[in-house]
Each structure stands twice: as structure tokens, then as C-alpha cells.
Amino acid sequence: MLSEDRYDGFFCPPLWRQRRIFIKDILTRFSIKNALDYGCGEAAVLSFLIPDNNDTCLVKMAGIDVCDESLAEALDRCTPWQTDYEQLRSSPLVLDIYKGSIGVVDDRLFGYEAIICTEVIEHVYADTLNSFLDITLGIYQPQILIVTTPNGEYNVNFPRLKYGTDEFIFRHDDHKFEWTRNEFETWCNNGANKYGYTVEYHGIGLLHGKYDDLKNGHCTQACIFIRSKQTNNKSTPPKSYGTPHQLLKHIEFPYFNESALPKEKIIQELLHYIQSLCISETYLQTNNNRDIKKEEEEESLDINLTTIDWDTFNIQDVIPDTTADQTPYIYKSTCKYTTIPLNLSISSLWSILRLRQICLTIENMVHLLSLLDNDKYELVNQTTLKVKTSFEFDTGK
16 A cells, blocks of 8 residues: 655645654554554554654554565565664564455454554455454454545645546545545444444644635544443454464564663763763853854954955954964863753653663652752752752863
């Protein structure tokens, strides 16, 4: 399945990105730990979710598609990079890529809390579409099912598509249909009522400059099927459907799994990063002040140039003669110590991967910060640490 739109350039951010952010936000909202991308294509969604191990709870994902070309790209996108080994994840993640039809049940796809199906149903033939909700909601029974598809009514904004005429065409040559909002909601409501799910409808994507124009909805329409608590969710299949899909690759991402460090060791590393942040902050402030002063001097020079007597002008009065002294000029910071007191945000410390790994939770990190020497550090609140001590540094250029 092709995951990108040829109309992405009309949207800001691009429509594909808005859809992926929407999906990630829904998974985070429901604290989803494992998700199946149903019709994953080139793994555009899966690869988008891989880096977000601190923004989501995901520890297991899978994707399935029938197109060999798309799956080859999916495998490439989902294989760990060198940076994955250098910057270890805070939690494990396993990912399986399958080749197979979304119209066929496979025992290995049971148990996923969320099924994602984005920009897929409009590509499938009628027999696959007719069995889609029976398989996803009726057999797999995930906690949530996310479905996105083009909103046909929004095509009125694209003259080339000739929407509303006998010569209309779809956004993509492979589309079998592009439903109106009413058609989509009717299909969703029928499946939800049949299998004990509630539904939420959302819109994604408004043309740049037309954010208030909602008469035709959004470019992409989305439905979240939410399993009712009363629905009997079967953790294991009532019968075996076999394993018809081909497992192309099982991928395990490296993650931080060292033994828990002693409290004293964690505090020692915390102090190291606090010092580094203080020095960096002071260095930036010093250079910013220097840049401001330089701009002011340049502005002053521009003004003075208008009154220069060019008959008596001597360039050495502006640029000193350095030919007599060949010693390289070395800049030494005029700020020998960090500016004190200095406020550091807790979020700046938590953004450091190493600290997330050894502290495990931000609450634990805040607790350890509260144990620091009160004469040198003060935890102002849950968001700010005041540093009262100085750190000497020397910068050469």
C-alpha cells in the first residue's frame, strides 16, 4: 500500500505527518503496549513509532502486508541502525514483519491491544473489505482499532479530481473507493454495533490557509473503535486458524538493561550532568552577550563611517598591524566560573538519555535531586533546580 499522498504539499505539516502524530497520540492516550499495523506498506507508521520509546509504552509491534516491494522497504526501515546500539532504548522493543493478506486470520496476530489500519481499506477489493471488521473486531478483538481513509467530500478542493462530475477521479489510481463521511460512519457504526465497540470520529488535515473551512470536513477521516468493557475479549483464539502468513523477520532492538545502580552512583552521575549543563548554559550566555556587543559595535561603526574624512583615513587605526607578531590569537573566556545562581529545568535533565536510564522515572530523579547538598543545590519545585555553587571552566578557540 502507498502510504504517502501526492497532495501532501498542500498541508502544513504534511498530511502524512499529521496522520502519524494522530496515531501516536491515540496509542499514548490508551497506554498501548503492543500494536499491529494492518496493511503496513513500507512501514511508514512503524518506523515513525520506533524512536518514541519515551513517549509511548510500546514494547511489541508487528506489521503485515502483501506487496513484496513495500515489504522490502519495510524491512530496511525497521532494522536497527548503528545509533540504536549507541543510544540504547529505555525499554525493550520487538517487531515482527509478516507477508500475507489482511483478509486471512493468523494465530500469531492475536493479543495485540491495538490494530492500526491507515490509508489501507480504500485499496482493497470488496471481498477483503467485507470481511475486514469481522476479522479485526470479531476475531482479533483488540482494545482499540484505528482506521483512517480519505474523505471523498474533501476532493472538491482539488480541481484536477473533478469531484461532483461524471468525470471524477480518485486521489490515487489504486483506490477502489473514497467514501463520504456519511458512508464511512455508516460502515463503522455497523461493525461497532455488531461486535460491542463504541466509536470516535476524527478529522485530519486542513488545507494551508483554510483552517476555518470545515463544511467538507477534513482531508482524512478517522475512526477509533473502542472495545466496550462488557465485550467478551478472548485472549486466545477459540479455534486455531493456523499460521498462513510468512514471517519475514523478527527484530529485537537493543535496550538498556544494566543492573540497577546504587543511589550514590546515580547521584554522582546526576552531579556530572548538572555541572555540564551549568557550564554549557554559562558559555552560551557569554557568547550571546558577546554577539550582542559585537552587533552594537558594528552598528556604531556604520554610523561613524558617514563622518570619516577619507583623505586622512588610516586603515591601521581600525585594524591593528599584526604582521610583527605571528603568535596565534587564542581566545580565553572572560567568564571563569559559571553564573550563579543558575536555574536548571528538570526537563533538561530528564531529556538526557543516560539519566532516564539510570533513574528509571522522573519522580525518582526528582527525589534524588532533593537529597543534594542544600548549600549548593535547591529543588525549587518539581520543575526547577537552583544551582548555587560555581564550576570553573576555561574555553579556548
